[in-house]
Amino acid sequence: MALAAPPPAGMTDPTQRRFRGAARISEYEVMKEKLGEGTFGVVSKGVSKRSGKVFALKKILMHNEKDGFPITALREVKLLKMLSHPNILRLEEMAVERQSADDKGKNGKKRATLYMVSPYADHDLSGMLTNPDIRFQESQIKCYMQQLLEGLRYLHDSHILHRDMKAANILISNTGVLQIADFGLARHYEGPTPQPGKGNGEAVRDYTSLVVTRWYRPPELLLTLKKYTPAIDMWGVGCVFGEMFERKPILEGRTDVDQCVRIFKLVGSPNESNMPGWSSLPGCEGHKEWEQRKGDIDQRFGQHLKPEGLDLLKSLLCLDYKKRVNAIDALQHPYFKTAPLPARPEDLPRYQDSHELDARRRGQEKKMNLPPAPAGGTVGMGPDEWNPQGGPYGGNGYHNGPNYPRDRGPPRRYDDRRGPPPPDSSRQPHWRQDRDNRARMPPAANGHGLPPPPADLPRRPDMRNGPPPPPGSRGPPAGGPNVDTYIPSYAGGRGSREGSYRDPDAVPPPPSRGYRDDPYRERERERGPLPGYDRARRTRSRSPEQEDMRRARLQNRERDFYGR
Amino acid sequence: MAPITGPSHLVNSLASPAHLETSASQLDGVPKDLEDSIRFETSRLLQATGILLRLPQEIIAQSIVVLSRFWSGADGMSLLECDAVDAAAAALYLTAKPSATPLSPRSLLTVLEYTSTVSPHYSQASTGASEPQWSLSEGSYETARDRLYATEAQLLRTLGFQTHVALPHALCINYLQTLQVFKAPSSDGSALAKRAIKLLNTALLSPQQLFLTHQPPALATAAIYLAVREEGVNLPDVEWWEVFDVDREELGFLVVALTSVEGFAEREREVWGDRKVPLTVGEVRAEIERRTMLEEGE
Numbered sequence: 015m016a017l018a019a020p021p022p023a024g025m026t027d028p029t030q031r032r033f034r035g036a037a038r039i040s041e042y043e044v045m046k047e048k049l050g051e052g053t054f055g056v057v058s059k060g061v062s063k064r065s066g067k068v069f070a071l072k073k074i075l076m077h078n079e080k081d082g083f084p085i086t087a088l089r090e091v092k093l094l095k096m097l098s099h100p101n102i103l104r105l106e107e108m109a110v111e112r113q114s115a116d117d118k119g120k121n122g123k124k125r126a127t128l129y130m131v132s133p134y135a136d137h138d139l140s141g142m143l144t145n146p147d148i149r150f151q152e153s154q155i156k157c158y159m160q161q162l163l164e165g166l167r168y169l170h171d172s173h174i175l176h177r178d179m180k181a182a183n184i185l186i187s188n189t190g191v192l193q194i195a196d197f198g199l200a201r202h203y204e205g206p207t208p209q210p211g212k213g214n215g216e217a218v219r220d221y222t223s224l225v226v227t228r229w230y231r232p233p234e235l236l237l238t239l240k241k242y243t244p245a246i247d248m249w250g251v252g253c254v255f256g257e258m259f260e261r262k263p264i265l266e267g268r269t270d271v272d273q274c275v276r277i278f279k280l281v282g283s284p285n286e287s288n289m290p291g292w293s294s295l296p297g298c299e300g301h302k303e304w305e306q307r308k309g310d311i312d313q314r315f316g317q318h319l320k321p322e323g324l325d326l327l328k329s330l331l332c333l334d335y336k337k338r339v340n341a342i343d344a345l346q347h348p349y350f351k352t353a354p355l356p357a358r359p360e361d362l363p364r365y366q367d368s369h370e371l372d373a374r375r376r377g378q379e380k381k382m383n384l385p386p387a388p389a390g391g392t393v394g395m396g397p398d399e400w401n402p403q404g405g406p407y408g409g410n411g412y413h414n415g416p417n418y419p420r421d422r423g424p425p426r427r428y429d430d431r432r433g434p435p436p437p438d439s440s441r442q443p444h445w446r447q448d449r450d451n452r453a454r455m456p457p458a459a460n461g462h463g464l465p466p467p468p469a470d471l472p473r474r475p476d477m478r479n480g481p482p483p484p485p486g487s488r489g490p491p492a493g494g495p496n497v498d499t500y501i502p503s504y505a506g507g508r509g510s511r512e513g514s515y516r517d518p519d520a521v522p523p524p525p526s527r528g529y530r531d532d533p534y535r536e537r538e539r540e541r542g543p544l545p546g547y548d549r550a551r552r553t554r555s556r557s558p559e560q561e562d563m564r565r566a567r568l569q570n571r572e573r574d575f576y577g578r
Numbered sequence: 579m580a581p582i583t584g585p586s587h588l589v590n591s592l593a594s595p596a597h598l599e600t601s602a603s604q605l606d607g608v609p610k611d612l613e614d615s616i617r618f619e620t621s622r623l624l625q626a627t628g629i630l631l632r633l634p635q636e637i638i639a640q641s642i643v644v645l646s647r648f649w650s651g652a653d654g655m656s657l658l659e660c661d662a663v664d665a666a667a668a669a670l671y672l673t674a675k676p677s678a679t680p681l682s683p684r685s686l687l688t689v690l691e692y693t694s695t696v697s698p699h700y701s702q703a704s705t706g707a708s709e710p711q712w713s714l715s716e717g718s719y720e721t722a723r724d725r726l727y728a729t730e731a732q733l734l735r736t737l738g739f740q741t742h743v744a745l746p747h748a749l750c751i752n753y754l755q756t757l758q759v760f761k762a763p764s765s766d767g768s769a770l771a772k773r774a775i776k777l778l779n780t781a782l783l784s785p786q787q788l789f790l791t792h793q794p795p796a797l798a799t800a801a802i803y804l805a806v807r808e809e810g811v812n813l814p815d816v817e818w819w820e821v822f823d824v825d826r827e828e829l830g831f832l833v834v835a836l837t838s839v840e841g842f843a844e845r846e847r848e849v850w851g852d853r854k855v856p857l858t859v860g861e862v863r864a865e866i867e868r869r870t871m872l873e874e875g876e
C-alpha cells in the first residue's frame with residue numbers, strides 16, 4: 015500500500031471513542047495569534063495546560079435564541095467525530111467557554127462559546143504556497159498529492175463529499191503529514207462509492223450546486239448540475255495540484271461566468287464529446303454559449319510537468335465529470351511511480367509556520383506601497399459589490415446573487431458561510447445582503463484574496479405555522495398496519511384503572527420546569543431527598559462503586575451546559 | 579499495510595457493559611423498572627411523533643438511539659434532572675437537524691403536544707376517539723422552544739457531541755441480497771425483508787439497549803435469523819451468519835433479546851393500563867412517592 019503518513023498519535027478506533035464530555039476552555043492557554051478566520055469565528059492557537067501540546071481552537075459562536083446549536087457546526091462535528099484517517103483532521107474534543115454573567119444575549123440569556131479542538135498543524139497549503147521562502151520539490155508535491163488523494167479516497171469511500179476542496183483547507187504539519195480540514199460544507203453522499211476504473215459513479219439525488227469556493231468549483235457545478243458526484247472534489251484536487259506549481263490559484267475567476275471562461279480557456283470549451291450532456295444543463299447564470307477554445311493546459315503546465323504529471327492533471331481537470339479520475343485510480347497513476355519518486359513525509363523540509371491569514375497579512379504589508387486596487391477590481395473583494403446602485407459589476411448578470419433567487423438558501427443566519435450583514439444592510443436588496451462577507455473585506459492584498467465561498471445549503475421549507483398533518487391521514491401512528499414496527503397497541507378493551515392508584519392527598523410534585531427558564535443556568539448542585547422518600551433505603555442496595563459514581567455525578571453537577 | 583481504517587459511518591460508539599450496569603437515574607433513586615417503562619414510552623412517543631411529522635424511519639430510529647445514549651451510564655442524564663419528554667423532543671430535533679428533513683421547532687413542538695395528549699393510545703390517534711390538544715399558544719411555544727434549545731445543549735454535552743448513529747436496516751437488506759432470498763423461487767423475499775425490518779424497529783424498544791451494545795451487522799443478522807424462522811423460509815443449512823462476522827453466541831443472545839421485547843411490551847401494557855407513564859421530572863417524583871407510600875402502607 016502506498017500511503018506513507020503514520021497515524022497521528024492518539025488516533026483511536028472510532029468504535030472505542032468515548033461518547034461523553036466536553037472540556038473547559040480554561041484547560042487551554044489561548045494565544046492571541048489568529049490562525050484563520052472561519053465561518054463561525056476565529057481559529058486560534060492554544061496550548062493544553064494538561065499536556066503542553068499545541069492545538070487549533072475553532073470557535074463556534076452560539077446564539078441560543080436562533081435555532082439552537084448551529085447546523086453547520088453540527089454537521090462538521092458529526093462528520094469529524096465519525097472519521098478516522100491519518101489524512102483527515104482529527105477532532106480532539108469540544109471545549110466550552112463559560113460566559114460571564116453580564117455578557118448576555120438580548121433576552122438576557124447567557125451564551126456559551128464552543129470550540130472545536132484539533133491538533134495544531136504548522137501550515138495550511140495556501141499559506142505555504144504564498145510564502146516566498148518556501149519552494150516545493152517535485153518529490154514533495156508528489157508526497158502531498160498522495161496524501162491528499164488517500165484522504166479523499168477514504169472520505170468518498172465513507173460516502174462523504176467534502177465540497178470545499180481548496181488550498182486553505184489543506185493542513186500540513188512539520189512532520190510532513192497532510193490533513194484535509196474544514197468539513198463545514200461536507201455532507202453524506204447517497205450514491206454508490208467510486209470503484210476502481212469506473213470514475214466517480216452516478217448520483218442518485220440532487221444536491222445544492224452552491225458549494226465549493228469559486229476558484230475550485232468544477233464546471234458541472236458552474237453549469238448548475240445538481241446530481242453531482244465525488245468528482246466535484248477531484249476537480250478541486252486538480253486545482254490544488256496545479257497551484258502547487260504556479261504557487262497561486264490557477265483559476266481565479268472574478269465571477270462565476272468568468273470562472274467558466276477561465277476553465278474553458280485552460281481545458282477547452284465544452285462540446286458533446288468532451289462533456290456529454292453539458293448543453294442540457296441549466297448553464298451558468300443564464301449563459302449557455304461559450305467561445306470555442308482548444309485549451310492551453312499543455313502550454314501552461316508543460317513547463318512544470320513531464321508527460322505523466324500532465325496526464326494526471328488533465329485527468330483531474332477533466333470536463334466530463336463522468337470520466338474524471340477517482341481518488342483510487344489517481345493513486346495508481348504512473349506519475350507516482352516515475353522519478354522523482356514521492357518523498358517520505360518525514361524526509362520533507364521543515365518550515366516556519368504559515369497559514370492563510372499570514373499570507374493575507376504579508377500581502378497587506380506589501381500592499382501599502384502599491385496603488386489602491388480599482389474599485390471592485392478583485393471581484394468578490396471590491397467594496398462596490400455592496401453598492402446597491404451597482405458598482406462595476408452591479409446588475410449585469412455577473413453576480414451570482416440575483417440569478418439564484420430560489421437557491422439562495424436560508425435567510426442570513428449566524429452560522430452560515432457568510433458574515434454579518436454590512437453596516438447599511440437594511441437599505442440593500444435582499445439578495446445583496448446574502449452575499450459572502452468576504453466581498454466586504456478590504457481588497458485582497460496578496461494578489462489573490464479568496465473568492466466567495468458558496469452560500470449554505472438551502473433549507474427545507476419549514477412547517478412553521480402550519481398545522482401538523484391531520485391525525486387521520488396516515489393511519490395509526492404506531493402499531494398499525496402501515497407502520498414498520500410492531501409496537502404493541504395499547505388499544506385493549508380494558509377499562510380504566512386510573513383511579514385505583516391515585517392518592518388524592520399526594521404531595522403535589524414540585525414544579526419541574528421552572529429552573530429551565532434560563533437555559534444556561536447551572537444545574538442544581540445537590541438536591542434534598544425526595545419528599546416522603548426514605549433515603550437510607552434508597553441507597554442500601556447500592557455497591558460502593560455505585561456510591562463513588564454517584565458522588566462523581568454530584569460533583570459534576572456544577573458543570574455548566576456543554577461542559578463535561 | 580498502510581494504517582487505513584475502514585469507513586466508520588457503518589459503526590457505532592458502543593457502551594461498555596460497565597457503562598450500562600447502572601444509570602444516573604438509578605443512582606438518583608429511580609427504580610430500574612420505572613426507568614425501563616419511561617424509556618419504552620419515550621421511544622414509542624418518538625416513533626408516533628416522527629410518523630406524524632412524516633420523518634423517514636431512519637431519523638426516528640436514530641433519535642431513539644440518541645435518546646438511549648443520553649440516559650445510559652452513571653455519567654448520563656437522570657430522569658430526575660431532565661424531563662423525559664423534553665429529552666425526546668431534543669433527540670428528534672437534533673437528529674433531524676443535519677439531515678435532509680430538518681424540523682422547525684414549531685412543527686416539532688406542536689406535534690409533540692398532540693402526541694403527548696393521546697399517549698399512551700397512539701394507535702387510537704387516528705380514530706378520533708380522543709380529543710387531542712394540538713395547538714400551542716405563542717407564549718407556551720416560546721417557552722417550549724427555549725427549553726428545546728437548552729435540552730439540545732444538554733444532550734450534546736452528555737453525548738460528548740457524538741450524534742452519529744449507524745443503523746442496521748440497510749445492511750439487513752444487503753445481507754438478504756447476499757443470501758439471495760430475493761431470487762429463490764419458493765420464498766417470498768420481500769415478506770422476509772419486511773419482517774426483518776420490523777424486528778429491527780422492535781429492537782429499538784428493547785429494555786436491553788441493544789443498539790448501545792451491538793454493532794449493526796450483528797443486529798441485522800439476528801433480525802434475519804429470526805425473520806427466517808418466523809416466516810418459515812428455508813435457508814441453506816449452514817452457519818451462514820459467519821459470513822457476516824457474527825458468532826453463534828452473539829447471535830443467540832440477540833435472538834433471545836429480540837424475542838423477549840413482545841413479552842416486555844405486553845407486561846408494560848398490563849402494568850400501566852390507562853395510566854400515563856411519567857414523562858416529566860415532577861411526574862417521575864410523584865410516581866416514586868406513590869410507590870413508596872404503597873410500600874409503606876403494606
Ligand SMILES: Nc1ncnc2c1ncn2[C@@H]1O[C@H](COP(=O)(O)OP(=O)(O)OP(=O)(O)O)[C@@H](O)[C@H]1O
Nearest residue numbers: 049050052053057070133134135138182196369370
Ligand atoms: N488544526 C489546525 N491547525 C492549524 N491551522 C488551522 C487548523 N484548523 C484551521 N486552521 C486554520 O484556520 C483556517 C480556517 O479554518 P477552517 O477552514 O476550518 O474554517 P472555516 O470556517 O471553514 O473557514 P472557511 O471560511 O475558509 O470555510 C484554515 O485555513 C487554517 O489556516
Ligand SMILES: [Mg+2]
Nearest residue numbers: 052182183196
Ligand atoms: Mg476553510
